[in-house]
Amino acid sequence: MNKKRFSPLRNEGVQMLLASLLCILGGLLIGFVVLLIIEPSGAFEAIIAILKNFFRFSRVNQRLKYLGQTLVRTAPLLMCSLSVLFAYKVGMFNIGAAGQYVAGACATLFCALYLKMPWWACMMAAMAAGALLGAISGALKTFRNVNVVISGIMLNWIMLYVTNTVLSLPGIKNPMSPYTIQIRGNSPTALLPQMGLQKLFNNEKSVTIAIPIAIIMAIVVWVILNKTKFGYELKATGYNYHAAKYCGMKENRNIILTMMIAGALAGMGASLLYLTGIEEWETTISSVPAMGFNGIAVAFLGGLSPIGSILAAYFIQHITLGGGNVDLSVYCAQISSLISSLIIFLCAFVGFFRLTMQNYLRKRDEAAAAKAQVKKGGRPS
Amino acid sequence: MEQYAVEMLHITKRFPGIIANDDITLQLKKGEIHALLGENGAGKSTLMSVLFGLYTPEEGEIRINGKNAKIKNPNDANDLGIGMVHQHFKLVECFTVLDNIIMGVEPVNRLTFLQKKQAREKIMEMSKKWGLHVNPDALISDITVGMQQRTEILKMLYRENDILIFDEPTAVLTPQEIEELMQIMKNLAAEGKSILFISHKLNEIMAVADRCSVLRKGKYIGTVDIKDTTKAELSRMMVGRDVKFAVDKEESVPGEEILRVEQMSVASNEHSKDAVRNVSFSVRRGEIVCIAGIDGNGQSELVYGITGLAPLKSGSITLCGQNITKAPIRQRAGVMSHIPEDRHKHGLVLDYPLEDNMVLQRYFEPRFTNKMGFLKRREIRAYADKLIEQYDVRSGQGAITIARSMSGGNQQKAIIAREIDKNPELLVAVQPTRGLDVGAIEYIHKQIVAQRDAGKAVLLVSLELDEVMNVSDRILVMYEGEIVGEFDPKQVTVEELGLYMAGAKREAVKQ
Numbered sequence: 001m002n003k004k005r006f007s008p009l010r011n012e013g014v015q016m017l018l019a020s021l022l023c024i025l026g027g028l029l030i031g032f033v034v035l036l037i038i039e040p041s042g043a044f045e046a047i048i049a050i051l052k053n054f055f056r057f058s059r060v061n062q063r064l065k066y067l068g069q070t071l072v073r074t075a076p077l078l079m080c081s082l083s084v085l086f087a088y089k090v091g092m093f094n095i096g097a098a099g100q101y102v103a104g105a106c107a108t109l110f111c112a113l114y115l116k117m118p119w120w121a122c123m124m125a126a127m128a129a130g131a132l133l134g135a136i137s138g139a140l141k142t143f144r145n146v147n148v149v150i151s152g153i154m155l156n157w158i159m160l161y162v163t164n165t166v167l168s169l170p171g172i173k174n175p176m177s178p179y180t181i182q183i184r185g186n187s188p189t190a191l192l193p194q195m196g197l198q199k200l201f202n203n204e205k206s207v208t209i210a211i212p213i214a215i216i217m218a219i220v221v222w223v224i225l226n227k228t229k230f231g232y233e234l235k236a237t238g239y240n241y242h243a244a245k246y247c248g249m250k251e252n253r254n255i256i257l258t259m260m261i262a263g264a265l266a267g268m269g270a271s272l273l274y275l276t277g278i279e280e281w282e283t284t285i286s287s288v289p290a291m292g293f294n295g296i297a298v299a300f301l302g303g304l305s306p307i308g309s310i311l312a313a314y315f316i317q318h319i320t321l322g323g324g325n326v327d328l329s330v331y332c333a334q335i336s337s338l339i340s341s342l343i344i345f346l347c348a349f350v351g352f353f354r355l356t357m358q359n360y361l362r363k364r365d366e367a368a369a370a371k372a373q374v375k376k377g378g379r380p381s
Numbered sequence: 382m383e384q385y386a387v388e389m390l391h392i393t394k395r396f397p398g399i400i401a402n403d404d405i406t407l408q409l410k411k412g413e414i415h416a417l418l419g420e421n422g423a424g425k426s427t428l429m430s431v432l433f434g435l436y437t438p439e440e441g442e443i444r445i446n447g448k449n450a451k452i453k454n455p456n457d458a459n460d461l462g463i464g465m466v467h468q469h470f471k472l473v474e475c476f477t478v479l480d481n482i483i484m485g486v487e488p489v490n491r492l493t494f495l496q497k498k499q500a501r502e503k504i505m506e507m508s509k510k511w512g513l514h515v516n517p518d519a520l521i522s523d524i525t526v527g528m529q530q531r532t533e534i535l536k537m538l539y540r541e542n543d544i545l546i547f548d549e550p551t552a553v554l555t556p557q558e559i560e561e562l563m564q565i566m567k568n569l570a571a572e573g574k575s576i577l578f579i580s581h582k583l584n585e586i587m588a589v590a591d592r593c594s595v596l597r598k599g600k601y602i603g604t605v606d607i608k609d610t611t612k613a614e615l616s617r618m619m620v621g622r623d624v625k626f627a628v629d630k631e632e633s634v635p636g637e638e639i640l641r642v643e644q645m646s647v648a649s650n651e652h653s654k655d656a657v658r659n660v661s662f663s664v665r666r667g668e669i670v671c672i673a674g675i676d677g678n679g680q681s682e683l684v685y686g687i688t689g690l691a692p693l694k695s696g697s698i699t700l701c702g703q704n705i706t707k708a709p710i711r712q713r714a715g716v717m718s719h720i721p722e723d724r725h726k727h728g729l730v731l732d733y734p735l736e737d738n739m740v741l742q743r744y745f746e747p748r749f750t751n752k753m754g755f756l757k758r759r760e761i762r763a764y765a766d767k768l769i770e771q772y773d774v775r776s777g778q779g780a781i782t783i784a785r786s787m788s789g790g791n792q793q794k795a796i797i798a799r800e801i802d803k804n805p806e807l808l809v810a811v812q813p814t815r816g817l818d819v820g821a822i823e824y825i826h827k828q829i830v831a832q833r834d835a836g837k838a839v840l841l842v843s844l845e846l847d848e849v850m851n852v853s854d855r856i857l858v859m860y861e862g863e864i865v866g867e868f869d870p871k872q873v874t875v876e877e878l879g880l881y882m883a884g885a886k887r888e889a890v891k892q
Binding site: 227228229230232233235236239240242243244245246247248 | 713726
């Protein structure tokens with residue numbers, strides 16, 4: 001049993017990757033069938049458009065520019081998925097990531113536009129706001145045993161309208177439109193520094209250090225969860241609350257702390273989007289931005305690993321933006337959301353696919369063991 | 382030719398790296414009580430899973446009442462009249478006894494309305510006939526473990542099963558209830574039911590069974606007639622060597638007081654009455670004090686109070702001269718080790734590898750965590766390997782085995798290794814041998830006595846009277862949250878203890 005022949009299929013990472021790819025494939029396939037049902041003639045083109053995203057441009061410069069934009073929007077998504085997976089490892093389902101993201105947007109834009117603070121202060125404010133929201137969920141969980149899903153969903157809506165109200169203040173909202181005023185031009189110190197990164201993407205204005213920051217955060221989360229005493233305690237609390245208590249961990253503190261960190265990650269995600277100046281907050285918006293919810297899907301598609309999340313976040317963002325290029329004379333604009341939601345829906349099966357794979361391998365092992373035994377028994381000794 | 386109810390012939394079931402059942406033959410005669418004896422991991426559960434169609438054996442055949450049977454799933458087994466009382470009952474807590482018995486085979490009229498009246502009559506009749514006293518309208522959560530078990534038995538009888546399997550049925554019962562169960566089993570057998578009795582308690586097998594088949598490490602050792610055998614022979618067959626039933630130990634030499642509990646009360650999670658009421662006692666260096674009693678008389682809560690898992694309602698605890706009444710768990714854990722009652726709930730993080738479980742009580746020490754808060758993985762691995770070696774903890778992949786995949790006995794050994802290696806002044810061991818086989822029990826008892834001999838104080842909580850009598854130096858009996866008697870194990874009989882445990886007698890304990 002000690003010496004195992006090398007088999008890539010047995011590697012957990014490879015299994016995860018395969019399972020995720022299967023989900024993607026399945027999602028695209030079902031999406032394609034839906035397209036076929038709606039209008040067969042344009043289905044193939046539409047699915048290609050979604051997959052191509054910026055590759056539809058023939059010029060390299062154009063491609064780079066839009067790759068840059070895709071990455072800019074990947075960063076906040078990655079942060080939301082980190083928020084979800086961090087809480088998940090400690091046994092909580094942080095559906096409140098969406099609200100924590102909104103809280104982050106609220107705080108970061110208020111600091112940037114109203115208080116004219118520099119970018120790093122805006123980012124800290126976003127993290128603090130997200131952490132506060134997370135702490136409320138965590139505290140309700142530990143002291144009143146309120147499920148974090150319930151408190152999360154309610155806080156999502158509370159935060160959305162708080163944000164709409166705060167960001168409608170004069171000096172923040174553009175009086176001519178429902179959007180907040182632009183950071184660029186109004187408080188340039190709040191814009192994230194670019195440090196020359198834009199040069200890699202054909203001088204796309206919105207490319208900033210947000211992208212490397214998000215990737216670094218993914219690595220930090222991985223290190224915390226897997227290498228530190230803190231992560232050991234948090235995961236133990238998540239796996240077995242009673243055992244954590246038994247060996248003297250501060251199990252209640254751990255839960256609140258986890259939700260605060262998860263909230264801070266999601267809040268930071270919002271600052272990584274809005275401080276690039278790529279878009280403004282719409283103060284009349286009446287639904288919680290999808291970023292936080294998509295973070296859930298990304299976390300699962302990425303196999304609940306921070307590193308897997310990087311790839312998954314990019315992919316989901318890629319097809320979401322690609323969906324914008326579908327021929328709108330044939331299909332309605334929501335078709336891209338449909339395809340990505342199909343993939344996201346199938347993400348729920350990542351675990352199932354993995355289990356099936358493992359079962360198959362185990363069966364094969366059992367059969368092999370049986371065979372070997374028979375051979376051994378048959379041989380004269 | 383004799384008629385067999387169940388024949389499992391030459392069953393072989395292999396798993397990767399292990400043969401769980403190697404050419405095992407088990408023949409259950411009609412109307413007999415047949416014991417299946419074996420240590421943990423001997424293959425009893427696998428064999429039963431094969432009988433219930435949960436595993437498909439590679440070789441061998443199963444015959445029921447002389448006919449070849451293909452059992453693909455538990456429903457097939459049910460159709461063949463095979464029923465089982467599991468060690469952990471499969472009852473719906475918030476349903477009544479009646480509802481649990483008829484569940485899945487509810488009598489309904491044409492409009493699919495339940496016909497409970499009929500069912501009740503049938504159950505009352507069966508209950509009278511077999512001496513299985515139950516109150517059909519009581520909720521499962523309100524009745525005793527003994528009555529829950531009778532409900533399980535009635536469930537099988539209601540389904541008109543003729544082949545009854547009892548999986549370790551006495552583990553949760555009081556001596557009196559065990560007596561009763563034995564009588565019920567004999568009655569059932571006399572009425573023509575065939576009974577398979579899975580156990581590793583030799584006394585009970587000797588008392589009730591007609592024949593006994595023994596398994597050891599997946600192999601079939603043999604079948605013997607109980608009237609021609611002895612306890613010693615059975616245990617030799619089961620373990621493969623002579624087993625000592627008595628625990629070797631010297632006279633205890635108690636030293637200074639380590640633990641002192643004064644007027645302690647602990648609230649109950651289930652009742653408005655306190656689970657522990659005004660309990661006072663002490664444990665000294667070099668002695669094993671045993672808390673005896675029937676399950677659910679406040680022993681768990683007593684331990685929770687001492688170890689810090691539950692707050693005290695009143696009273697005080699002194700450990701090594703320090704008042705720890707309100708001390709956090711980790712501070713207590715510095716001088717106290719705790720082998721918890723429920724190894725899955727408290728003792729282990731089942732989804733963590735073995736090595737992470739081995740350092741569960743000391744991962745925060747500088748030895749395993751550096752100043753930056755990073756775990757010293759190499760140290761942890763080395764430490765885990767040392768404990769695994771020293772305490773002979775067996776697992777599939779050593780230190781990286783996920784704890785969930787280990788056998789119960791080895792999980793328990795891992796906990797014991799961890800807690801004893803901490804070198805505590807006080808060892809609190811709650812049912813440390815629950816569900817373990819003779820070999821493992823012998824080992825654990827040795828470890829506990831060794832701790833005592835090394836000058837530690839040991840507080841042992843046990844439901845097994847054999848263990849209470851053999852291991853302890855002083856016995857405290859708990860009944861309904863109070864200590865109702867203090868005894869010297871050399872001067873008291875099991876019967877006497879039983880009376881105190883059942884609340885029939887009590888004495889004022891000097892405190």
